[in-house]
Amino acid sequence: MRNPRTGWLLLSPTLIILLLFGFAPFLYVLFVGFNQWNVFSADDGLVFNGLDNFRRLVFDDDFLHSVGLTARFAIFAIGSEVVLGFVLAQMLTRNFPGKSLFRIIHTLPLMVAPIAVGAIWRLLVIPGFGPVPFFLDRWFDLKYQIGSYPDQALWTSVIMDVWHWTPFVTLTMLAGLSAIPKEPVEQARVDGANRFQVFWYVTLPFLRPVLLTTVFIRIMDAIRTVDEVWMLAGGGPGTRFTGIYIWRVVFPRTDYGYGSSISLITLYLTIVLCWLLFIAISGRRKGEVE
Amino acid sequence: MKKRFTFILLIAIVLLANMSLVSADMHGWWADAAAPYAGATIRGVSESTPPSNYVADVLAAQFTELTGINVEFETTSWDQMYSKAINDMEANTGIYDFVYIEQDIIYSYLAQDYLVNLTQFAADNPDLAYEGYDESAFTSFADYFKNADGDLFGVPMEAFVKVYLYRKDLFEDADIMAAFEEEYGYPLAPAENFDQYRDNAMFFTAYGENMDMDLWGTTVQGSTGHPASTYEFLESIGPSFGLYNWGINLDAGSAMSANGGALDGDTAVEALTFWLSMLPYAPPEATSSTWDEVASSFAAGRAAQGWVYGENAAWIATDDSRSAVTGNVGVRLPVTAPGVIEAAEMGDGYIGYYDGGAFGVPHSSRNKEATLLWLQFIGQQSVQAEWAAAGARITHTATFDDPLIAEQDAKVDGYYTLLEEQGPLFAGAPPFPFHAQVREVIDPFIQRAILGELSPADALSQAAAAVDEELSRLGYGM
Numbered sequence: 001m002r003n004p005r006t007g008w009l010l011l012s013p014t015l016i017i018l019l020l021f022g023f024a025p026f027l028y029v030l031f032v033g034f035n036q037w038n039v040f041s042a043d044d045g046l047v048f049n050g051l052d053n054f055r056r057l058v059f060d061d062d063f064l065h066s067v068g069l070t071a072r073f074a075i076f077a078i079g080s081e082v083v084l085g086f087v088l089a090q091m092l093t094r095n096f097p098g099k100s101l102f103r104i105i106h107t108l109p110l111m112v113a114p115i116a117v118g119a120i121w122r123l124l125v126i127p128g129f130g131p132v133p134f135f136l137d138r139w140f141d142l143k144y145q146i147g148s149y150p151d152q153a154l155w156t157s158v159i160m161d162v163w164h165w166t167p168f169v170t171l172t173m174l175a176g177l178s179a180i181p182k183e184p185v186e187q188a189r190v191d192g193a194n195r196f197q198v199f200w201y202v203t204l205p206f207l208r209p210v211l212l213t214t215v216f217i218r219i220m221d222a223i224r225t226v227d228e229v230w231m232l233a234g235g236g237p238g239t240r241f242t243g244i245y246i247w248r249v250v251f252p253r254t255d256y257g258y259g260s261s262i263s264l265i266t267l268y269l270t271i272v273l274c275w276l277l278f279i280a281i282s283g284r285r286k287g288e289v290e
Numbered sequence: 291m292k293k294r295f296t297f298i299l300l301i302a303i304v305l306l307a308n309m310s311l312v313s314a315d316m317h318g319w320w321a322d323a324a325a326p327y328a329g330a331t332i333r334g335v336s337e338s339t340p341p342s343n344y345v346a347d348v349l350a351a352q353f354t355e356l357t358g359i360n361v362e363f364e365t366t367s368w369d370q371m372y373s374k375a376i377n378d379m380e381a382n383t384g385i386y387d388f389v390y391i392e393q394d395i396i397y398s399y400l401a402q403d404y405l406v407n408l409t410q411f412a413a414d415n416p417d418l419a420y421e422g423y424d425e426s427a428f429t430s431f432a433d434y435f436k437n438a439d440g441d442l443f444g445v446p447m448e449a450f451v452k453v454y455l456y457r458k459d460l461f462e463d464a465d466i467m468a469a470f471e472e473e474y475g476y477p478l479a480p481a482e483n484f485d486q487y488r489d490n491a492m493f494f495t496a497y498g499e500n501m502d503m504d505l506w507g508t509t510v511q512g513s514t515g516h517p518a519s520t521y522e523f524l525e526s527i528g529p530s531f532g533l534y535n536w537g538i539n540l541d542a543g544s545a546m547s548a549n550g551g552a553l554d555g556d557t558a559v560e561a562l563t564f565w566l567s568m569l570p571y572a573p574p575e576a577t578s579s580t581w582d583e584v585a586s587s588f589a590a591g592r593a594a595q596g597w598v599y600g601e602n603a604a605w606i607a608t609d610d611s612r613s614a615v616t617g618n619v620g621v622r623l624p625v626t627a628p629g630v631i632e633a634a635e636m637g638d639g640y641i642g643y644y645d646g647g648a649f650g651v652p653h654s655s656r657n658k659e660a661t662l663l664w665l666q667f668i669g670q671q672s673v674q675a676e677w678a679a680a681g682a683r684i685t686h687t688a689t690f691d692d693p694l695i696a697e698q699d700a701k702v703d704g705y706y707t708l709l710e711e712q713g714p715l716f717a718g719a720p721p722f723p724f725h726a727q728v729r730e731v732i733d734p735f736i737q738r739a740i741l742g743e744l745s746p747a748d749a750l751s752q753a754a755a756a757v758d759e760e761l762s763r764l765g766y767g768m
Contacts, residue, residue, distance in 0.1 A: 039380055040398050040724050042765025062734060128504075128575035128592065147514050147577030150741065233578075234515025237737055251373045252517075253730045254380075 033260035040254050053261035063262060066245040067269070073154065073241060074222035077161040078215060084162065085169025085214075092170070093177050110167045118231025121160045125232075150238030157229050157239050164228065165221070169214055176210030177203070212281050216274050223270050242266050320356040320663070323418055327660035328358030334649065335374050336390035338365035340601050341448035341681030345668065349677070353667045359660050368580075372726065379404040379652045387655040388665065391444045392647040393434045394719030399650070400443060401723035406651040409441035411662060418659055423666035427686050434718050435648045444648025445669040448683035450600035451709055451716045452526050452643045454625065456480045458703075459618040460494065460505075460594050469497070481595065481625045484564055491571035494594035507571035509584045509596025514737040518580035520729055523565055523736055525643040525719065526597050530626045531561035534639050535720035537750075538728070538757065543767040545757040553732075554747075554754035562746035566739060577740060589613040597624055599645060600705060604682035607702045621703040623712055631715065640717035646683065684709060724764050731760045 033053060035046040057063050092103060109117070125132045125146055133144040146153040180203060188198050204211075226243040229235065235244035246266065250259035336342040342365045350361035366374070375389040379402075391399060399405055412419045425432070428446055435444035460466055461478060470478035474489050481487035491507030498505030511522035524536045537553030538545045545553035552558060569576060573592045575583060585602035587593055591614040598606070605612055607619040623631075624642045633639035649668065651661050667673070669685075675692040678684045682705065689695055690710045699706040719725065732753045739749035761767035 036763075038727065038764060039376075039402060040727050040764065044402065126575060126578055128573050128587065133574070143574075145574055145577060147512070147575070147579075148741065150514075153515075234513065236513070236515030237734075237741055237743075239515070248730060251376075252369070252726045254376065254727065 029260045029263055032256055033264045035257045037257040038253070038255045046257070049257070053258050054265070056258065057262055057265060062240070063242075063245060066240050066242045069154065069239070070223055070225075070241040070243075073158060073161070073225070074219060077158045077165075077222055078218045080158070080162045081166045081169045081218060082211070082215065084166045085173050088166070088170040089173035089177055092174055106170065107167045109164050110171075112164070114164070114227040115231055117160065117164050118228040121156065121163075121228075122232050125156055146233050146238070147236065150236070153233045153236060153238030157225075157232060160228060160232060161222070161225070165218065169218070172210055172214045173207070176207045179210075180206045208281060212278065215277060215281070219274060219277070220270060223266065223273075319420065320667070321358070323420070324357030324359055324660070324663055327657070327663070329360075330657055330660050331360040331362055332387040332655075332657045332661050332664055333362045333364070333385060334388040334390075335364045335366065335371055335386050336647075336649075337368045337371045337392075339448065339681070340605060341677065341683045342390070344677050344680045345447065348680075349668055349673060352673075353664055356667070357660075357663060359664065361664060375652075379654055382654045384652075384654040384656045386652060387657045387661040388649045388651055390447075390647050391435065391650045393431075393645060394725050396435055396444065396648075397721045397723050398725050400437065404650075404652055405443045406653055406655070406658060407437070407441045407443060408445065408651065408662070408665065411651075411658065412666075415659060415662065418662050418666075420663070420666040420670065422670045422672065424671075427671055427688060428669075429685060429687050430714075431644065431646055431685060431718075432648075434646075435650070444650035445665040446646065446648045446685035447668060448601060448681060449644070449646030449685050450603075450683050451713060452597055452624065452645065453600050453603065453705065453708065454480065454595065454622045455588055455598045455603065455606070456595040456620045456622070457591070457593075457615055457618055458620045459615070461620065466497065469493075480620060480622045484625055484627065487595070487625050488564075488567070490595055491568055495571040504573075504590075504592050506573045506593050507595070508568050509579075509588055509593045509598065510565070510568050510572040510576040511579055511581060511584045511597065512569060512572070512576045512740050513580050513583075514577050514740050516580045517729055517733050519740060520733050520736045521581075521643075522597065523562060524729075524732070525645075526624065527565045528558060528561050529640050529642055529717075530624050530630060531557050531564070532627055532630050532633070532639060533558045533561055536722075536728070536732075537754070538720070538722070538761075540720070540722065540766070543758075543761050545754040545761075547754075549758070549768060551754060551758075553757060554751045558750050559747045562736075562739060562750060566746060569740065589615060591615050600709065601645075601682050603702050603705045604679065604698065607705075608698070617701075619703055621705045621708060623708065623715070634715040641715045644713065644716035644718050646685070646718070678706075682706075724761070724766060727764060728757055728760055731756045 032046070034048060034050060036049045036052070037046045038044065088106065092099065112120070124130050125144070127133045127145045127147065136142040136144045144152060146156050184202050184206075185198060188202050193201065224243045225241055226247055229239045229241060230244060230247070233239040235241070235248065242262070246259055246262050249255050249262060336345070346363045346365050350363050354360055364374075371390060372395070375386060378385045379389070379399075391405070409425065425442055429449065431449040432442065432446050435446065436442055461480060467478045470493050473493065478490070478493075479486070481490050487508070493507065494505060495507040497503075512519045528534075528537070533552060533555075536545070537551055537555065537558050539550040539552070542550035545551035547555045573587050575587060579587065581599050584596065585598055585606060588596055588598055589602075589606045589612060603619070603621060606615065607613070608616055610616050626641050630639060630641055634641050649665055651658055651665070655661055671686055671688055674684070674686045674689045675694040678689050678692070679694050679698045682702070684690060684695070684706065690706060695706050722728065735744065735749040735753035735756070738744045739746055744752070758767060
């Protein structure tokens, strides 16, 4: 069983699938990204244009604006989800009446498809018909129109994302909290540590791997968010995130070359962001090994 | 008396027998022609519209019963429909056997040679040519789907104009009429010019507020997250002011006035300024409204007047289960600036949008023969009248004279008569092979103008510059 060939044989189905459906498409996107290719142009074939697509996106105000919007969306959505998820996970480590029911209800949004989440929220907030603008207007005289105010559209997207994904963060945090051994916590308390000190010096270091993984997953999800927000606001001025911008460039505009280059840059930005975050959270420095 | 009765009875029996024989004969032809393909499944995709839904709910089942060929017809959102159809045809995957071709995209599809020449294909397969299907029976709208040789590439399945709808119950209310005349000094009436349109819009918005009603003065298809707003401006409002072909001069390859275009010209700015000035008098959902929501808002009684796609006129005027204004819908030509109608009559312009679409067969289809039968089935005269009554669309000249349409016409305030008589004043989208590409470029500027982030002049000036850049990139520019 320790024969390396057996190991490779067992791994081969996974590797083949990864190569076919992961690496090969990536290579194709990489290739297309260095070409001009729009099937509805006068010359609809691929024309190698070197770095032109990448130079174009540096000066593309719409793309830069979409990156800024996505950053705001990701920071506020993920920040809120982590804080809320941790508080809820802490709460779920204790016993209280109706805990099981709460846990089920709390987890329900996770089971809803993103497109359905977008549809639900659209029905909730659409001006003229949705209950949210109706009651905000009636009770607080507040005009809530996501089509007219880009900031409202952005914040609604953040709240929708928090509603959808906080349960995921709660579950991962709950798993992390459950795995923390009791002894260090008890020792800290015996040594006179207050609640904050226990959290800061004991709980948080133990939670760090879970926190890191959760934040990574959520960052990647947030950067590629399309369907929920598309359904909610159609990718208008307040919600034209990078994912939606790429969709618009690739599909309605059929500008495959430029769309591929934006996808590559977005992937690069995601990797860099995750790496920076990894260093910041793990505290790892150059040359350090685990 | 007895003899006469017997004679009439005999004639009736002979006629009925003849009809049933003809019917059986027709049934027999479909069954025979479809025999080699019985059990096959053909797949199509279209936007979810009243005419498409009729195809999915009624015609597909009838065709399957006649032929044994199954029809899987996907009705989806406008964006998804395009995305799915283009991806399928471009990748040559053959998922769809027939696709919806909106009039405005046909030039792009023909330029890419996505579609089967149906005239030629039928000629090459005489066994599949149904005698009840006649290409010359279509209205002139079918010309949009023909090449220079007159060959058809799509069987028209819907055709309608974007009209001015108003609520008769409000416009003909004696108290409201008196209040309007007292305030504006002239009688209340459906708008015939833009000043009157504005007065109507202001009056009914104030009226709704004073009476604590959910009523506003006009519709505006002003979604800031959907191309619908660009379409309303470029294809309905712009032409009614005299801005044609999106302000793009194809010969010059430019949208800028300095180069022969008109997108940033005075007429375009005037049109956009007027349209944006209607937003305060539109329901709050206006900036989230596509064509579907505009129709729903009007049907819910939330707007006194507006620009509404004609495919919705029938259900808004007649379907109690979906509309709160049945029996009270007035239909008129959209308002125009001085000289625009005269120019349209001379063939030098148009007053609004003649929309519609056809079903075409992609080259990638694996079931072209079965699909040809299907397209002939939906293109035959006998299915047109009920389809037209349900979907407010007419693609056959003879359908205008059908008794069912005459009856429906009265309920929809003469919409079908308007379509027949005034239809030529409208026009489809310009023959651009880069339709969606350039429209996508214009969208953000129109949306920012709606939000008030750009003035109409700045929005159009920047849009024209961006269009020129895109045209140049696509190889159609200067």
